Amino acid sequence: MNTPRLAxxxxxxxxxxxxxxxxxxxxxxSVSVPLGDxxxxxxxxxxxxxxxxxxxxxxxxxxxxxxxxxxxxxxVVIGAALAVAGTVxxxxxxxxxxxxxxxxxxxxxxxGAVLSIALGVxxxxxxxxxxxxxxxxxxxxxxxxxxxxxAGKMGLFTLILAGIAVSTFFGAGTSLVLTFASHDSIAQxxxxxxxxxxxxxxxxxxxxxxxxxxxxxALLWFTRDLNVLLLGEEEAQAVGVDVFRTRLILLxxxxxxxxxxxxxxxxxxFVGLIVPHILRLLLGPDHRLLxxxxxxxxxxxxxxxxxxxxxxxxxxxxxxxxxxxxxxxxYFLFLLLRSVRRGGTL
Amino acid sequence: MSAGGVSSPALSVQGLHCSLGxxxxxxxxDLQVFxxxxxxxLGPNGAGKSTLLRCLAGLIPFEGQVEVFGQPLTSQAQRxxxxxxxxxxxxxxxxxTALTSSFPAADVVMMGRYPHQGRFRPESAAxxxxxxxxxxxxxxxxxxxxxxxxxxxxxxQRVLFAKVLAQQTPVLLLDEPSASLDLSHQQQTxxxxxxxxxxxxxxxxxxxxxxxxxxxxxxxxxxxxxxVLAQGTPSEVFTPGNLEAAYGVQVRVYVNPATGQFDFHxxxxxxxxxxxxxxxxxxxxxxxAVLRELAExxxxxxxxxxxxxxSDLYVAGVYDLVSVVSPPFSxxxxxxxxxxxxxxxxxxLVIVGNLVVGAQxxxxxxxxxxxxxxxxxxxxxxxxxxxxxxxxxAAYQKLRSRAVVLPTAGLAAWLTNRNLSQKA
Numbered sequence: 001m002n003t004p005r006l007a008x009x010x011x012x013x014x015x016x017x018x019x020x021x022x023x024x025x026x027x028x029x030s031v032s033v034p035l036g037d038x039x040x041x042x043x044x045x046x047x048x049x050x051x052x053x054x055x056x057x058x059x060x061x062x063x064x065x066x067x068x069x070x071x072x073x074x075x076v077v078i079g080a081a082l083a084v085a086g087t088v089x090x091x092x093x094x095x096x097x098x099x100x101x102x103x104x105x106x107x108x109x110x111x112g113a114v115l116s117i118a119l120g121v122x123x124x125x126x127x128x129x130x131x132x133x134x135x136x137x138x139x140x141x142x143x144x145x146x147x148x149x150x151a152g153k154m155g156l157f158t159l160i161l162a163g164i165a166v167s168t169f170f171g172a173g174t175s176l177v178l179t180f181a182s183h184d185s186i187a188q189x190x191x192x193x194x195x196x197x198x199x200x201x202x203x204x205x206x207x208x209x210x211x212x213x214x215x216x217x218a219l220l221w222f223t224r225d226l227n228v229l230l231l232g233e234e235e236a237q238a239v240g241v242d243v244f245r246t247r248l249i250l251l252x253x254x255x256x257x258x259x260x261x262x263x264x265x266x267x268x269x270f271v272g273l274i275v276p277h278i279l280r281l282l283l284g285p286d287h288r289l290l291x292x293x294x295x296x297x298x299x300x301x302x303x304x305x306x307x308x309x310x311x312x313x314x315x316x317x318x319x320x321x322x323x324x325x326x327x328x329x330x331y332f333l334f335l336l337l338r339s340v341r342r343g344g345t346l
Numbered sequence: 347m348s349a350g351g352v353s354s355p356a357l358s359v360q361g362l363h364c365s366l367g368x369x370x371x372x373x374x375x376d377l378q379v380f381x382x383x384x385x386x387x388l389g390p391n392g393a394g395k396s397t398l399l400r401c402l403a404g405l406i407p408f409e410g411q412v413e414v415f416g417q418p419l420t421s422q423a424q425r426x427x428x429x430x431x432x433x434x435x436x437x438x439x440x441x442x443t444a445l446t447s448s449f450p451a452a453d454v455v456m457m458g459r460y461p462h463q464g465r466f467r468p469e470s471a472a473x474x475x476x477x478x479x480x481x482x483x484x485x486x487x488x489x490x491x492x493x494x495x496x497x498x499x500x501x502x503q504r505v506l507f508a509k510v511l512a513q514q515t516p517v518l519l520l521d522e523p524s525a526s527l528d529l530s531h532q533q534q535t536x537x538x539x540x541x542x543x544x545x546x547x548x549x550x551x552x553x554x555x556x557x558x559x560x561x562x563x564x565x566x567x568x569x570x571x572x573x574v575l576a577q578g579t580p581s582e583v584f585t586p587g588n589l590e591a592a593y594g595v596q597v598r599v600y601v602n603p604a605t606g607q608f609d610f611h612x613x614x615x616x617x618x619x620x621x622x623x624x625x626x627x628x629x630x631x632x633x634x635a636v637l638r639e640l641a642e643x644x645x646x647x648x649x650x651x652x653x654x655x656x657s658d659l660y661v662a663g664v665y666d667l668v669s670v671v672s673p674p675f676s677x678x679x680x681x682x683x684x685x686x687x688x689x690x691x692x693x694x695l696v697i698v699g700n701l702v703v704g705a706q707x708x709x710x711x712x713x714x715x716x717x718x719x720x721x722x723x724x725x726x727x728x729x730x731x732x733x734x735x736x737x738x739x740a741a742y743q744k745l746r747s748r749a750v751v752l753p754t755a756g757l758a759a760w761l762t763n764r765n766l767s768q769k770a
Contacts, residue, residue, distance in 0.1 A: 221465055228457050231447055235440065237405050239513060240433030240461035285448045 007289045014296040021300055022076060025307045026068045030315070033060050041065055066202075074200030074264065075306045075320075076299040079271055081212045081261040083298020085254045086272025087279070087290055088219055091226045092250055093156055096280070097335065099272045100258040102163045103251060104140030107170035109262040112136020114174045114189050118181045122188070126199075129192070130207065130263035137259030140170050145251060154247050195268035195321025197306050208260040215257035216295055222250055223287040230285060268302070268321045270328025275301050277335065354416065356381050356517050356548035357402060361410040364394075364401050371397040372408070373572040381516070384539050384549040386563030386580075388556065390593050393569040395552035396441055399519045402550065403438040404429065414517065433461035437513040439506055441521040441552070446495040451505045454494055455480055458512035480511035483538065499526040507535065511542075518542065520551040524558065536562035560584060560608035568592050584608060600664045611642070611664065621646050622766040625693035625717075627686075627710045631657040633699035636723065639758060641665035645766070648693070650686040651678050651710055658699075678709045686713045694718065694766060698745070700725040700754055703738035711741040720749040723757060 027038040037057050041064040085100040093102070100106075116122040116132035147162035148154050178186055225246050228236045237243050258272075275298045276290065283289050302320070305327065309320040359377040363370070371394045379385050387395045401408045404419040404427065412419040414435045418426040427435075437458070447454060458480070459473040481487045484504045494502055503526055510518060520539070524532035536558060539549045543564070553559040559566055560580035567577040570592040576583045589597040589610070598611040624640055626633050626649045633649065634657055640647045641661075650670025652659040662669040670689065672682035686709075690696050696717035703711065714720060722745060732738040752760055 224460070224463065224465075227449070227453070228460055230449070231454075231457065232445060234400070234405050235445060237429055238403055238433065238438045238440070239458055239509075240430035242429045286453065 007292070010283065010289065011292055011296065014293060014300075018076070018296050018300050018303075021303050022072050025072045025075075025303050026064060028307060029063070029068055029310060031063065033064060038064055042069065070202045070205055071197050071200045071306070072303055074197050074205055075302040077205065077209060077212055078197070078261040078265050078268065079275075079298040079300070079302025080216060080295040081257045081298075082268060082271040083275040083294040083301070084216050084219055084291055085258045085261075086298075087276035087287070087294040088222075088226065088250055088254050089272070090276055090280075091230060091287055091290075092247060092254075093160070094230060096277055097273070097332075100254055101167070101267075101269075101272075102160060103255055104144050104163055104166045104170065105137040105255055105258040105262060106267045107167040107174070108136040108138070108140025109133040109259065109267060110136070110174045110193060111140070111170045111177075113192050113266070114177045114181070114185075117185045117188050117192075118177050126203075127207070130204065133266075134259040134263040136170070137262060138255060140166055141251070141255035141259070145248065149248075154244055159251075191319070192266045194319040195266040195324070196309075196319040197265055198317070200264060204264045208264055211260040212257055215253045215260070219250070219253050219257070220291055222246065222253075223291050226250070226287040226291075227285070230287075266321065268324055270324045270332065271298055271302055271305075274328050274331050277331075353380055353382075355379060355413075356415060357550070358413040358416075359402070359411070362398070362401060362408055362412060363410050364397055364406065364408040366397065366406075371572050372401065375410075375569075375572065375574055377567060377574065377577075379517075379548055379550055381546050381548050382543050383565055384536075384543045384551065384563045386559035386566040387550060387552045387569060388554075388559055388566055388583075388592075389569035389575070393592070394572045395569060396521050398569070399438060399521050399550065399552055402517075402519055403436050404432040405438070430461045433513065433515070435515055436517045436519060437510040437515040438519040439510040439521060439523060441525060445502075445506070448493045448495055450491050450493050451486060451497075451508075452477065452481070452490040454505055455486075455508045455512050458509035461513065476512045476514055477508075480508040483511060484508040500528060500531055503527055503535075504531070507538070516546075517548045517550070520549065522552055522554060525554065532558060556584060556589075556610050557608055580608060584610070598664050598666070611638075619646070622694045623648070623692060624695045624697060624766075625649065625689045626697045626699065627690075627701070627714055628652065628658040628699040629656060629701045629707055629710070632701035632723075633658045633697075634661045635754065636697060636699055636757060637661045637665065637667065641667060643761075648689045650689060651682045651707070651713075675706065677706050683709050683713065686710065687716055690714060690716050691718075695721065695764075697721045697723060697757070698749075699723050700731070702731045702733060703728070703742065704733045708734055708738055708741065711738065711745060714745055715741075720745060721757070721760070722746060722749045722751045723754045724751050725754055 023035060023038055026042070027033045027035050037060050041061050045065050089098045089100050089102065090096055112132035112135050113129055115136070116129045121128040121132065144159065144162045144166045147166070148159040150158065178189065181189070225241055228239060228241050229243070229246065233243050276294050279290055279293050279297055283293055302324070305323040306320045309318050309323045312318065355378040357377070357379040359375060362372050362375040364372040375398065387398060389395055397406070400406045401412060414427070414432070419432060455477045456469065456473065459469070459476060462473060463469065481490065484507050486501070486504050486508050489497065489501055489505060494505060497505065507523065524535045527535060539551065540562060543549050551563070553563070563580060565578065566580050566583045568575045568583050568588055575592050576588045584599050586597055586599055589599065600609055601607065602609050621644050623646045626636055626640065626647065628637070628649055629652055637647065637649060637658060638661055647665070648668035649658065649662050651672045652662070652669055653672060653674035655674060659669060659671065668689070670682050670685045672678045690713050696714055696719070698711070698714050698720070700723045701707070728739055728742040732742070750760070
């Protein structure tokens, strides 16, 4: 069994498929741009010498490069981040239904976002809401970690329970702020909380590409540890895994990656749950393959969902979070029922 | 014992205390293990065998001193070797846990290579060689692609053993390595251990089965309530006194004369002087099964008259029964006969085994005539077993007229019905 060699046969086609998908998704929109022109604009902007392709019609440059491409790449980056974070959480907790929400990142981001809106900071700068949201995420995750660490150990059960308690607390905080907020603020928060990619521009991409890129890349170096951790805490320690340190590093990376994603898109549910799960069914348990595959698969899934969100109802866009939830909730229910039918507990 | 003082210990334990939750499990344990040894850890459930191994692998916090090749392991007091460094020295095979995984065997075994691998390096040729060797050694190559959760318990155990071997550590800790294995794989596991010990590795195994421990361990440690009760060679440690102190039951220990191996027999509590007395007249092995059964029951058992070399006498010796002995190949001595008669008179019940009667033991039947209550075990008619040419058969017929006659196999049920103990 040579997983690394086998991996190329799966990852290379996935990468090519994703590139193709990005091209198609960029071309499609309220105004459809020919694929050749789309590719031409992108290649020209990337600095490829002209003459390869017939020169693109310059009228597409703005719509392709300034509007659609950053949004599609935003879907790529956020989809990859959420799916990788979900894969790692499920492996870490040895539970197929785990997701980064368990460590408070969503509820913390919500609280941060509602604060920035209610205090009026969000109106002053485009950066305020994302920064508040990610700070909220990291604060909630940090509190949960501190609560879960006892005597140099981090029990997974304690982690989950602390996560539930802290999430509930931040959720209540959000509701409390909303109680006193204006209707405009409530509408703004509601819109944010449904998850969307409307406002993704090169600037916002620039804000998150570094933390998400380094986070995902760093997580790739821990895939062997994740595999060994799947055998159980003591088995892992017996072969030399520093279980406490590894768990802490993985959780911090997961919260950083998720917080970065949530800060520009709002919470987009189920990407981190469905994508890893489908891939695990298809590819088996090996995280050396699963984590990179989840990055590519999550990216592709969110690009498709965002395309549906943009196109499904014609002129009226819907939030991508609604699309992922409409796909995700039935699938989640299917997993739940299947698990119950097999006599399992969740 | 290889504790010759020349080599330094692979493992050295001093004043080891360990609690699981609030419950103290190990309470001041001292131990040294040397390279080339197979040290068996024995003791009743809850004695701390698994906990000791987990401490030695640095998996749980403890107080006291544990050194691996002179370097202290992590304890609560101080920071010792980090997990990876421990895993390069000590490998632990857990007790047959519910450990399942959908990873194929080859991947699981490769996980044993974790401490040898750098974070930024792919699997090396040395890693692959170690995995191949370990799987060849445990005959698990054929299972390489099979997921762990689709294997039998025995196959899984062998794969996990291969994983421990792939770790290539000088010290191996095996927690009940043969628990879920069939007979041939049990032996196989310990033969592997012998081979490894011969290569100079140090093996510490928690073992449940006293016979396996006696056969394969070069030294054993008997634990009771978190302390070392006795340690030494199996014959030094497995004495009835030690075993009773550890397990709380009376155990008969004897060396099987044919195989040279230890055998252990449980005996309940000492029957005491108020238990019913049964005297068994046997000889030539006719009463061995009966003696075993009675001795393990709640009776005071005596037997006679037997000659040295008789297997009935051997059984009586193992169970420490009162026996009357007379020299072989000659008629019973007067003193032996008198002793026999006395035991017959004192017994609540006398049982005559399905014995062969000859000139030398004819007086045994004579003694039986004085029994208060008599059972004759008859698997073949006496006519076929009488070699006295008449007197034996005649004496037997006389006994038969007043005795209960049973096949040997029917004795247990009869005794239960008869309920002798109630009378006493």
